[in-house]
Amino acid sequence: MILEEPIKETEKLKNYIDGEWVDSQSDQILDVVNPATFKLVGKVPISTRQEVERAVEAAEEAFEDWRDTPPVTRARYLFRLKGLMEENFEFLSRVQTMEHGKTIDESRGETRRGIENVEVACSIPSLMMGYNLEDIAVGIDEQLIRQPLGVFCTLPAFNFPLMIPLWFMPYAVATGNTFIIKPSPRDPLSQDKLCNLIDKAGFPPGVVNVIHGGAEAASTLLEHPGIKGVTFVGSTRVGKEVYKRCGETGKRVIAQCSAKNFLVVMEDAVLESTIPSLMSSFFGNTGQRCLSGANAIVVGKDGFYDKFISTFVKAASKIRAGYGLDESVQIGPLQSKDSKERVLGYIEKGVEEGAKLRLDGRKIKIVGDYPEICFLNPTIFDDVSPDMTIGREEIFGPVASIMRAEDLDGALDMIHGNPYGNASCIFTSSGKLAREFQHRVRAGNVGINIGIAAPMAFFPFGGMNDSFFGVLHGQGMEAVRFFTESKVVIQRWF
Amino acid sequence: MVLVKLNTASAIISFTKKLEEDSAILYEELASLDKERGEMLLSFAKENRDNKTIVERAYYGVISDQVESSFFGELDSEEYGIDAEKIPPDLSGIMEIEETIQRFYLDAAKRLRSFLPDVSNAFKRIVKRRRKRQERLSEVMGNG
Incomplete structure (x- = not known):
């Protein structure tokens, strides 16, 4: 049986900045083509440097309130997103097949794995807990608390257009950071549809932003002092460059790269x-x-x-x-x-x-x-x-x-x-x-006796040698640590 | 009936859903013809639609890019489908249809056991429900 295509008309994608759908002013527009039928399924703008900077500004502004939103409240936005993703499971999956070419079973598998990351991030009140010890000396207590850092962004690869940003985004926002997704311009529709659900879930403006673009947009994000960390999935050649530039600008980085x-x-x-x-x-x-x-x-x-x-x-x-x-x-x-x-x-x-x-x-x-x-x-x-x-x-x-x-x-x-x-x-x-x-x-x-050793959402997605640059990995507790900094408090009262 | 090769998890799930829906329609039709047993037959139709949900939940809950959802061999739909034209207007042919559907579930459960065990287990649960149904049908047919 051939399943019905969910996208009937070609649309030009918009950026999602500060809770608003915004037309890009760029005159550079790329076609998104269904690789099986070779029919046009969308048009994606290659956003300008100014537009990327506007997205960072919006995320920075949103951070102040979002970081003060209790983790249990932040988790509830993710619960709503999970529900919306389940309701739209088949739609999201078929969009992936249309823009990427993978089979419907593979797309559904990708959707499920994406949702699993949202589910894990929903338990952020437990995952984000620090620890403490009473009486490190007589009358003095010490505790560790985890705090968000600010704005993070992701530069994902084209091969899993829905799932890859979800290795990171749910944990980033659950821990109180704000986030920018720059989808691959080769298959950006899945992130556009996901962003519709993020909007419906009611996240405050600026907490999650989607900006379409290419190398210049990526470069702007890498250089921007407002960005505290970057997650990247792609080739080792580019991953090394991302790692180097993040090092130069003091950003945290997860770079998941090539493999053999x-x-x-x-x-x-x-x-x-x-x-x-x-x-x-x-x-x-x-x-x-x-x-x-x-x-x-x-x-x-x-x-x-x-x-x-x-x-x-x-x-x-x-x-x-x-x-x-x-x-x-x-x-x-x-x-x-x-x-x-x-x-x-x-x-x-x-x-x-x-x-x-x-x-x-x-x-x-x-x-x-x-x-x-x-x-x-x-x-x-x-x-x-x-x-x-x-x-x-x-x-x-x-x-x-x-x-x-x-x-x-x-x-x-x-x-x-x-x-x-x-x-x-x-x-x-x-x-x-x-x-x-x-x-x-x-x-x-x-x-x-497993051919694809893909870690579940509650385990980190590993990688060694030239396949990974960074210290902490995406998914699960390592992602929670990546998106937070530890603060140690030592206190005594007179 | 059009022959469909059931060689992917998606194809098996779609076929299963159609099988349960066709089965539900069959029981509804039989219920309209047999007022005496109508309530029982309608409960079977309801159970068929519950079965669809059981299968969907099992599949959508575990489908993953990690599993071999497309590489476990194939079944021919022709061997298991319900042909509407051959359905007798009473309960006499229903036992044979139930046997065919159970055979499908058991064959598919065997194929999927190593790759999608949750779906395989769901199929086995449905076979158990259908066997109980057969017992009830035997009872009423024997009494009837």
Whole structure:
């Protein structure tokens, strides 16, 4: 069944500043295109420096009252937002599919994960508590209290247009800060729709602001002295720059960056369950996920290796690609024509460098009558070495590289030879090997018989090495600590 | 009936909802023809709509980008659907339909067990409810 599209008419998006929907004065307007149908679904302004500065001013003004609003009252705004998101669950999910291309199951999964962060932030009266000790010396007490800092902003990536800002925003405002979201201009509609709900939830003007824009808007936010901290999700190249500039201006920063995730398949893995998990990991979200599998390291004898390859290729070749609103579709298109070009470049490089192409996704096969422009079917390379370009760099598409290692030590050497450390997974029936892997692997999110090691909202979203810059991570208690500063009070009374 | 491959969680949930709605309509029609058992048949129709809610809550509550919601194999809708044209205007064919629907829920529960266990468990709960319904139907048919 093909589900109904929720967006019928193309609209030009507005900024949301100080509780008002404001037309941008910019003459630079970008098209937002549905990557499956290649039809226009929206127009997004690239806001000017002045407009960004106005958003910061509004957030600064709102901070004074908001920080004095009791946490329990702040939580109630989030309760209302959660309710509105549940009521609009299907709408929000279908909008994601329309602007990003992911399948409807994937979009609903994204919506649910976004809501879970709002839910966790609703418990802020408990999460934000400090601690105290009576009589640190006779008649003297000491306590730690957590306080908000001011205005924070987020610069999210395009691959999860609804969820990524929700790793941060609920915690930021729950702790008493005010917030600015600058959505990716590639798929800004989800944040526009979310902002409608934020408006309906009745947050005071200026507490949450949405400003559309590109690199200049991001740069303005990074430089602005009124911004106390930045959260960023995107490439390592840009993430390093964000980290550096935040350091120079004394801002707090969470920069979640690129990845090249290794999945180790041991000979004792239960292939029947492992293969669906790998399909989801390598090809789900069309490979555009920082937790996606990129390299599969197979540990085992020739017989196992051959069996693994044939089962893996057979399963991948059956995956149905098409428009994500068609419920029979298992992977959608890449998010843009440029994304596809980039991935095609990597496939060509893989062939040039001598990897064996076992499944060529360039032979496009899609369900339904849609333009092939952004589509790419699952692609699998065998005989890949970690030093090949496709074995080393983040591809961000439905491309799997298969490697071999003699044992777990060899697999770990390969993993640790790569500069990234976002996620790594092992598939095995051995508790001993799983424990050893968990203990030794240098990755921020570890999966054991799990292909996508995505932490729930009440755990931090990890990341190591070149995949993360900062100290504290998004989600859960670490986010609460990121968005607050600790103040210690020592008191005695005469 | 159009054959639909049920190869994603979304497709299974949509099919389940249609199955329960079709089932509810069937019981409502039967109730209009059988005044003596009308109350019981209408309670089954209500239960069908409750089942829809149970399934929706289970699915929307646990769907996540982490689960393999699209990669667990496939079922053919043709094997399980209710064909309105074949529905007899009395209770005689209803037991067979109930068997088919239960078979769908059990097959789907098995497929989803490792990937969406909450939905799998919800399906099993619905099978239990439907078995109880079958017992009541047997009783009234035996007595009737």
